[in-house]
Amino acid sequence: MIQTDEEKKKRKFKSAGKMRDIMFQYYIDAKSAESNGKKVAWITSGGPVEPLIVMDVIPVYPENHGAMIGASHMGGDLCEKAEAMGYSGDLCSYARADIGCAPVNGGPISGLPRPDMLICCNNICGTVLKWYEVQARYFNVPLFIFDTPFCHTGFGDEARKYVRRQMEEYISFLEHACGKRFDFDKSMEVGRLSLAGQRLWQEVLDAAAQKPSPITAFDAFFFLALIVTLRGTQTVVDFYTELLEEMKEKVDLGVSAVPQERYRLLWDNLPVWYRLKWLSDKFASHDACLVADTYTTAWCGSMKYIDENNFIDSMAEAYTRIYLNIGIDEMAKTVFEMIDKYNVDGLVMHSNRSCKPYSLGQYDIQRMVQEKKGIPCMMIESHMVDERSFSESQIATRIDAFMEIIKQRKS
Amino acid sequence: MKTAGIDIGSITAKAAIVEDGRILGTKVAFTGYNASLAGRSVYERLLDELGMDASSVMKIISTGYGRNSVDFADKSMTEIICHGAGAHFINPEVRSIIDIGGQDSKALVVDKDGKVKDFVMNDKCAAGTGRFLEVMARALEVNLDDFGALSLRSESPSKISSICTVFAESEVISLISKGEVRENIIAGIHDSVASRVFAMAQRIGLSQPIMMTGGVAKNIGVVKALEKKIGSPVEVNDYAQVNGAIGAAVLAGKMG
Numbered sequence: 001m002i003q004t005d006e007e008k009k010k011r012k013f014k015s016a017g018k019m020r021d022i023m024f025q026y027y028i029d030a031k032s033a034e035s036n037g038k039k040v041a042w043i044t045s046g047g048p049v050e051p052l053i054v055m056d057v058i059p060v061y062p063e064n065h066g067a068m069i070g071a072s073h074m075g076g077d078l079c080e081k082a083e084a085m086g087y088s089g090d091l092c093s094y095a096r097a098d099i100g101c102a103p104v105n106g107g108p109i110s111g112l113p114r115p116d117m118l119i120c121c122n123n124i125c126g127t128v129l130k131w132y133e134v135q136a137r138y139f140n141v142p143l144f145i146f147d148t149p150f151c152h153t154g155f156g157d158e159a160r161k162y163v164r165r166q167m168e169e170y171i172s173f174l175e176h177a178c179g180k181r182f183d184f185d186k187s188m189e190v191g192r193l194s195l196a197g198q199r200l201w202q203e204v205l206d207a208a209a210q211k212p213s214p215i216t217a218f219d220a221f222f223f224l225a226l227i228v229t230l231r232g233t234q235t236v237v238d239f240y241t242e243l244l245e246e247m248k249e250k251v252d253l254g255v256s257a258v259p260q261e262r263y264r265l266l267w268d269n270l271p272v273w274y275r276l277k278w279l280s281d282k283f284a285s286h287d288a289c290l291v292a293d294t295y296t297t298a299w300c301g302s303m304k305y306i307d308e309n310n311f312i313d314s315m316a317e318a319y320t321r322i323y324l325n326i327g328i329d330e331m332a333k334t335v336f337e338m339i340d341k342y343n344v345d346g347l348v349m350h351s352n353r354s355c356k357p358y359s360l361g362q363y364d365i366q367r368m369v370q371e372k373k374g375i376p377c378m379m380i381e382s383h384m385v386d387e388r389s390f391s392e393s394q395i396a397t398r399i400d401a402f403m404e405i406i407k408q409r410k411s
Numbered sequence: 412m413k414t415a416g417i418d419i420g421s422i423t424a425k426a427a428i429v430e431d432g433r434i435l436g437t438k439v440a441f442t443g444y445n446a447s448l449a450g451r452s453v454y455e456r457l458l459d460e461l462g463m464d465a466s467s468v469m470k471i472i473s474t475g476y477g478r479n480s481v482d483f484a485d486k487s488m489t490e491i492i493c494h495g496a497g498a499h500f501i502n503p504e505v506r507s508i509i510d511i512g513g514q515d516s517k518a519l520v521v522d523k524d525g526k527v528k529d530f531v532m533n534d535k536c537a538a539g540t541g542r543f544l545e546v547m548a549r550a551l552e553v554n555l556d557d558f559g560a561l562s563l564r565s566e567s568p569s570k571i572s573s574i575c576t577v578f579a580e581s582e583v584i585s586l587i588s589k590g591e592v593r594e595n596i597i598a599g600i601h602d603s604v605a606s607r608v609f610a611m612a613q614r615i616g617l618s619q620p621i622m623m624t625g626g627v628a629k630n631i632g633v634v635k636a637l638e639k640k641i642g643s644p645v646e647v648n649d650y651a652q653v654n655g656a657i658g659a660a661v662l663a664g665k666m667g
Contacts, residue, residue, distance in 0.1 A: 363614055370529070376528075376529065377529075379531075381534050381535070389535070391535040393476060394515070394532065394535065397476070397489050397490070397491070397532070398532060400488075400489045401489035401490075401491035401492060401527070401530060404488060404489060404491070404492045404527075405492070405526075405527050405528075405530075408492075408526050408527075409526075
């Protein structure tokens with residue numbers, strides 16, 4: 001369907017420009033940290049960032065940088081550099097892009113600012129342990145490893161004590177690295193802002209339950225950057241409040257993200273960063289809207305464990321029980337809930353060769369979804385940043401066939 | 412009403428014309444470098460053979476990798492849906508289809524109406540496809556058409572890795588140099604194709620009866636190896652290679 005300029009304008013998010021400005025300023029601040037007497041910590045995407053905010057340390061996310069590298073189509077080149085350094089092509093493409101980038105300051109922003117310390121939390125995967133060790137050696141900076149036990153089902157007292165104890169070690173590591181005391185009063189305020197940001201983010205994503213949906217998963221992949229990078233700050237709260245307002249306006253006016261939304265789909269796993277537009281156009285050409293995804297939901301999925309009045313204690317549990325650190329049955333439960341909440345007609349899974357913890361078990365989840373929910377599922381094989389791994393015509397055929405099946409079922 | 416299906420695969424282009432539940436004719440030709448030209452040419456040759464005029468064909472659906480380059484088709488559909496429709500047309504009892512073509516292999520499960528319920532395709536790799544067998548035939552200096560019959564004479568199939576076409580070719584060359592007989596090597600190649608496709612097909616769960624389609628179904632050795640793996644008969648008919656084109660023609664008959 002051909003859209004007029006006016007229609008395209010209606011669908012666009014005014015907030016997108018503002019978010020670009022915020023992210024631009026964030027990277028300027030991070031890159032000029034040294035001259036402003038501030039410290040920079042590199043941290044994993046699922047890591048407990050709030051203590052860094054309390055200590056006035058600028059958190060920088062190699063994974064967010066990886067997404068930018070992917071979206072800029074610079075992943076293949078940097079992955080090749082890492083492979084030339086001796087890293088396997090089977091390794092995560094975020095890790096390869098980051099390791100390949102560091103010595104050459106490549107990528108869309110000419111590399112990340114040099115870190116003063118590294119914070120690695122293994123709640124998202126095991127690869128980060130070696131990745132951060134490599135970077136700690138390369139930059140010769142201290143590394144703090146925050147170890148979260150895998151939670152197949154519940155969260156016992158032993159696990160709670162184990163993780164809580166590390167929170168204390170983390171705080172003393174930061175006190176030592178920054179040469180100042182940790183301000184517990186300020187941590188209450190940062191905790192409050194973090195939770196407020198997560199709640200707002202969930203509300204933004206919830207808007208997709210509307211029919212037609214005012215937002216696609218591709219929009220969510222874009223707007224996600226703030227809850228990842230600036231969680232625990234007023235900036236996030238203010239921005240998502242505005243975004244939510246815009247979303248409500250769209251719902252009131254009946255503006256849909258996809259011109260003719262006839263089919264609603266759920267996405268699983270990280271995005272294919274270098275093919276966002278292609279995938280978005282491909283699904284839209286079938287009048288299909290990817291309304292929600294398990295990935296962006298992960299940044300508000302464990303807020304139910306957070307106690308605003310006891311943030312430091314409760315965040316130990318919240319950071320341990322995130323989507324990638326729970327058993328397959330628990331993951332499937334989340335997927336079932338999302339299928340119902342967003343009322344979707346099919347599930348699109350990205351078997352992401354980069355992210356083993358996310359991709360392992362997808363065929364089991366697929367089988368469970370087909371048995372319990374009876375909706376079609378499809379699989380796309382790729383790497384999230386390494387564009388050399390994307391086979392366009394094969395994936396196009398799979399998407400076309402998947403949509404033909406959904407259309408047949410609904411006709 | 413006469414309708415046509417054009418299936419442009421990576422190696423061959425196929426055309427089929429059906430009328431009221433009957434197959435009037437089918438044709439296979441090499442795709443070559445120009446998919447658009449191949450589609451037109453195979454279709455015109457079929458019309459000639461049947462002594463038909465293009466105007467007597469009411470609807471045309473194109474399918475296969477080159478489906479979007481068939482400019483005279485009314486619509487294009489994926490080969491997945493078309494193989495389901497084709498197999499159902501030929502035998503409505505069929506519930507699973509294993510299709511091995513030139514560059515891909517796939518498995519589908521269909522319902523009682525021939526609608527595809529689930530499917531799985533090979534990843535970015537030619538192992539276990541027609542191209543894999545072509546490479547092996549070249550290495551062994553055997554005509555691909557003789558592969559099936561030769562492999563049935565094997566008493567002790569060789570072990571061939573199914574990981575990669577290029578590495579498997581090196582394995583075959585090393586087996587030749589060790590003096591292994593061709594029959595055993597070919598049977599080993601067929602076993603490796605069957606293992607790979609069966610492992611993939613198990614992801615969606617096969618339901619009986621099973622039909623094999625695609626050009627590779629002409630190879631009796633692969634069919635037998637698959638039957639052994641699955642532990643049940645696999646139905647093959649003379650239309651296996653043109654099944655996608657027949658399905659496209661059948662679906663064209665259902666177009667509004």
